[in-house]
Amino acid sequence: xxxxxxxxxxxxxxxxxxxxxxxxxxxxxxxxxxxxxxxxxxxxxxxxxxxxxxxxxxxxxxxxxxxxxxxxxxxxxxxxxxxxxxxxxxxxxxxxxxxxxxx
Amino acid sequence: xxxxxxxxxxxxxxxxxxxxxxxxxxxxxxxxxxxxxxxxxxxxxxxxxxxxxxxxxxxxxxxxxxxxxxxxxxxxxxxxxxxxxxxxxxxxxxxxxxxxxxxxxxxxxxxxxxxxxxxxxxxxxxxxxxxxxxxxxxxxxxxxxxxxxxxxxxxxxxxxxxxxxxxxxxxxxxxxxxxxxxxxxxxxxxxxxxxxxxxxxxxxxxxxxxxxxxxxxxxxxxxxxxxx
Amino acid sequence: xxxxxxxxxxxxxxxxxxxxxxxxxxxxxxxxxxxxxxxxxxxxxxxxxxxxxxxxxxxxxxxxxxxxxxxxxxxxxxxxxxxxxxxxxxxxxxxxxxxxxxxxxxxxxxxxxxxxxxxxxxxxxxxxxxxxxxxxxxxxxxxxxxxxxxxxxxxxxxx
Numbered sequence: 001x002x003x004x005x006x007x008x009x010x011x012x013x014x015x016x017x018x019x020x021x022x023x024x025x026x027x028x029x030x031x032x033x034x035x036x037x038x039x040x041x042x043x044x045x046x047x048x049x050x051x052x053x054x055x056x057x058x059x060x061x062x063x064x065x066x067x068x069x070x071x072x073x074x075x076x077x078x079x080x081x082x083x084x085x086x087x088x089x090x091x092x093x094x095x096x097x098x099x100x101x102x103x
Numbered sequence: 104x105x106x107x108x109x110x111x112x113x114x115x116x117x118x119x120x121x122x123x124x125x126x127x128x129x130x131x132x133x134x135x136x137x138x139x140x141x142x143x144x145x146x147x148x149x150x151x152x153x154x155x156x157x158x159x160x161x162x163x164x165x166x167x168x169x170x171x172x173x174x175x176x177x178x179x180x181x182x183x184x185x186x187x188x189x190x191x192x193x194x195x196x197x198x199x200x201x202x203x204x205x206x207x208x209x210x211x212x213x214x215x216x217x218x219x220x221x222x223x224x225x226x227x228x229x230x231x232x233x234x235x236x237x238x239x240x241x242x243x244x245x246x247x248x249x250x251x252x253x254x255x256x257x258x259x260x261x262x263x264x265x266x267x268x269x270x271x272x273x274x275x276x277x278x279x280x281x282x283x284x285x286x287x288x289x290x291x292x293x294x295x296x297x298x299x300x301x302x303x304x305x306x307x308x309x310x311x312x313x314x315x316x317x318x319x320x321x322x323x324x325x326x327x328x329x330x331x
Numbered sequence: 332x333x334x335x336x337x338x339x340x341x342x343x344x345x346x347x348x349x350x351x352x353x354x355x356x357x358x359x360x361x362x363x364x365x366x367x368x369x370x371x372x373x374x375x376x377x378x379x380x381x382x383x384x385x386x387x388x389x390x391x392x393x394x395x396x397x398x399x400x401x402x403x404x405x406x407x408x409x410x411x412x413x414x415x416x417x418x419x420x421x422x423x424x425x426x427x428x429x430x431x432x433x434x435x436x437x438x439x440x441x442x443x444x445x446x447x448x449x450x451x452x453x454x455x456x457x458x459x460x461x462x463x464x465x466x467x468x469x470x471x472x473x474x475x476x477x478x479x480x481x482x483x484x485x486x487x488x489x490x
Contacts, residue, residue: 073324
């Protein structure tokens with residue numbers, strides 16, 4: 001175990017745990033799906049760190065790619081797809097996505 | 104009240120799991136099966152990627168069960184969603200980048216998908232990963248042009264063919280007097296593209312099946328009309 | 332490096348934390364879509380836990396190389412299982428999402444409480460029971476008063 005691995009694992013772990021919490025509390029559903037996708041991406045990197053390249057590839061393709069796609073398509077079908085969020089949520093995430101929509 | 108019990112539940116579960124995890128010895132697991140597979144796999148299966156020889160060789164029936172579960176889940180999703188006629192007028196067309204980028208990236212995605220499937224017994228990757236990439240390749244044009252449709256009949260023919268060939272390869276081993284799904288044919292040299300007997304064929308079948316299933320699932324989810 | 336923080340600790344805390352956050356989200360969330368998201372997160376934690384169980388110090392990925400001295404490898408069996416679990420997970424997720432779409436078509440909402448109320452009302456209506464009397468009243472007719480002791484005994488003797 002090298003020092004670098006330790007730091008990478010620490011950063012990834014903090015990132016994954018915080019975005020997991022974010023996925024459950026953020027108001028905008030699209031932002032929640034994106035946060036869940038970040039969890040999957042960090043998980044893929046951790047798998048690569050744990051000498052499991054097969055699993056890392058699967059997680060990157062399936063977990064971070066396909067699963068987020070399915071959830072996002074479902075959001076559109078469910079009528080929860082809102083990039084321009086209403087006035088009720090004025091947090092950082094929705095503000096940044098709103099700026100993107102306007103551009 | 105509900106929140107309190109929920110938090111209590113989560114805390115108790117965390118304590119329990121932590122107590123179990125602290126008993127595990129991290130970094131030096133007792134792996135008798137793993138050791139046995141690692142020493143026997145180069146002679147018995149001949150695949151350089153040992154995970155592939157576990158997935159398709161030693162646990163082939165498990166993979167067949169997984170394919171069955173995936174098939175059941177995909178067809179149940181299709182059944183629940185129902186077949187509705189699309190109203191393409193309400194859906195916006197993709198932008199310039201999506202439209203032309205999708206057309207540009209399609210052959211590359213196809214190449215990468217098949218590359219990953221064909222090299223599943225040599226390098227990390229295989230039928231599942233490559234199949235997902237194939238599904239993404241065929242789904243991308245649908246995002247760019249909402250009017251376009253995937254031919255579900257062709258997809259189901261591919262899927263049925265791939266699933267049947269997986270089982271037929273397994274039955275062929277049974278006909279030779281070996282166990283179901285036991286790797287056959289000669290193994291050739293370890294690390295060559297054509298090696299490891301029937302494993303690459305099995306992975307091609309898995310890749311086609313997974314790709315066709317997921318592509319039809321995605322198009323089902325995307326094409327049925329939205330409520331608004 | 333901070334003393335006391337090892338790779339083991341970080342990875343276990345991440346895996347267990349994901350499982351706990353996910354399950355707490357399933358229990359606490361009031362929106363059905365968040366429940367699906369929470370399930371996805373819990374599944375990620377469980378997968379990480381499984382892969383951790385096969386990790387070895389100073390081992391390489393389970394891929395054979397053209398070399399004479401073969402170094403130690405990590406356990407390939409949990410990796411194969413996780414490979415299977417990830418793909419099944421996405422199938423289950425697609426099924427859950429399509430059920431959500433049907434729920435929204437039928438009840439017009441995805442709030443857990445409202446959907447439960449409407450389902451209760453529907454079940455009560457199709458069973459022909461008035462539901463508006465009381466939340467805690469037993470369904471159906473008024474229950475019989477408890478039997479006196481001697482009749483219960485004699486019935487027990489008959490049977």
